Amino acid sequence: MNNILNKNINVLGIETTCDETAAAIVSLNEKGESNLLSNIVHSQYNEHSKFGGIVPEVAARSHLKNISFIVAEAIKQANISNEEVNAVSVSCGPGLIGGLLVGSMFGKAYSLSKSIPFIPINHLEAHILSPRLFQNIEFPYLALLVSGGHTQLLYVEDLDKISRIGTTLDDSVGEAFDKASIILDLGWPGGKNIEKAAENGDPQSYNLPRPMIKRNNADFSLSGLKTALFRIAEKETLNKKVKSNLAASFQSAATDVIEDRCLNAFKIIKKINNNCKNFVVVGGVAANKVIRKRLTNLSKMKNFSPYFPPVEICTDNGAMIAWNGIEKILKYGISNINDPDFEPRTRWPLDPMAKPIRNAKEPR
Numbered sequence: 001m002n003n004i005l006n007k008n009i010n011v012l013g014i015e016t017t018c019d020e021t022a023a024a025i026v027s028l029n030e031k032g033e034s035n036l037l038s039n040i041v042h043s044q045y046n047e048h049s050k051f052g053g054i055v056p057e058v059a060a061r062s063h064l065k066n067i068s069f070i071v072a073e074a075i076k077q078a079n080i081s082n083e084e085v086n087a088v089s090v091s092c093g094p095g096l097i098g099g100l101l102v103g104s105m106f107g108k109a110y111s112l113s114k115s116i117p118f119i120p121i122n123h124l125e126a127h128i129l130s131p132r133l134f135q136n137i138e139f140p141y142l143a144l145l146v147s148g149g150h151t152q153l154l155y156v157e158d159l160d161k162i163s164r165i166g167t168t169l170d171d172s173v174g175e176a177f178d179k180a181s182i183i184l185d186l187g188w189p190g191g192k193n194i195e196k197a198a199e200n201g202d203p204q205s206y207n208l209p210r211p212m213i214k215r216n217n218a219d220f221s222l223s224g225l226k227t228a229l230f231r232i233a234e235k236e237t238l239n240k241k242v243k244s245n246l247a248a249s250f251q252s253a254a255t256d257v258i259e260d261r262c263l264n265a266f267k268i269i270k271k272i273n274n275n276c277k278n279f280v281v282v283g284g285v286a287a288n289k290v291i292r293k294r295l296t297n298l299s300k301m302k303n304f305s306p307y308f309p310p311v312e313i314c315t316d317n318g319a320m321i322a323w324n325g326i327e328k329i330l331k332y333g334i335s336n337i338n339d340p341d342f343e344p345r346t347r348w349p350l351d352p353m354a355k356p357i358r359n360a361k362e363p364r
């Protein structure tokens with residue numbers, strides 16, 4: 001890796017793939033030390049919550065309304081001027097086309113006006129590399145990406161060298177949490193609310209299925225768990241106690257599934273590369289304290305070193321986009337990564353060789 005820079009650089013990261021408008025500044029000094037100088041996130045929860053899910057047109061309009069202010073605020077809080085930004089990284093997919101167009105057009109205009117490189121970033125890769133902004137984690141590693149749009153287990157050999165070893169056959173884990181929260185009338189988005197309600201519940205109060213457990217692969221299936229929860233909730237009076245018990249039972253079942261799938265992924269990884277000892281967990285669901293604890297214990301038992309980004313970097317943000325830009329600058333050189341003609345991609349799989357999933361609902 002060419003990590004010799006002759007000056008300090010500041011990279012602006014922009015994120016607009018889904019329902020967060022976010023921008024951040026990450027700096028890198030001559031010694032190769034990185035620093036997160038600012039991280040501004042506007043979540044569109046209030047704009048979408050009355051619909052119980054993300055409305056693409058509402059999301060696109062909200063990105064357009066907020067992007068200038070969010071970027072200006074990221075630069076201001078980093079305590080630098082526009083002239084001190086050396087490159088702009090933009091999340092160019094996968095995601096919703098309206099948001100992708102807003103982010104990439106804003107980033108292209110910014111890079112053109114300042115004559116600095118425009119670096120297109122794959123949102124999924126940014127999640128997967130995000131813990132490296134905070135800790136020195138060496139490649140190769142196993143990554144579990146658990147977000148609202150994606151659930152994948154990946155073998156990460158290097159930047160741009162990622163193979164998928166497991167994926168969901170239906171819902172993502174984040175989507176399952178969101179749907180469970182709606183079933184229990186706990187609001188949207190659901191992950192945080194389920195976690196909170198579960199704190200006061202008994203995880204053994206309801207017997208929910210653990211789909212895919214003991215199957216000899218690293219794939220997931222979550223839709224049966226959500227349906228089972230729905231069938232039980234239909235028959236119950238959803239008072240506070242019942243909601244807590246159902247939330248705890250759901251979270252426990254989802255965590256058992258994740259744990260079992262990771263256990264198989266550890267075995268698969270060992271066959272690919274017996275020296276692979278690092279395990280990173282990223283994406284919105286990685287913010288869940290119960291899941292963090294269970295996966296930490298599991299990895300230690302199986303001689304893997306577990307890594308998680310800080311909780312505020314699990315959900316979508318600009319810091320991981322700026323950091324991915326820095327990783328590209330370090331690997332390819334700042335004069336080789338300008339790509340102003342890059343067109344945003346609603347689908348942008350990390351592993352183009354991976355078998356497509358039949359009936360896939362969203363970009364994988």
Ligand code: KG4
Nearest residue numbers: 147148149174190191192284285288315316
């Ligand atoms: O990574 P992210 O912000 O967006 C995508 O790239 O999809 O992930 C959002 C997802 C949502 O489904 C949300 O419910 C889930 O992450 N999430 C959580 C928690 N916080 C966010 N799930 C479980 N527990 C949490 N504490």
Ligand code: ZN
Nearest residue numbers: 127147315316
């Ligand atoms: Zn994400």
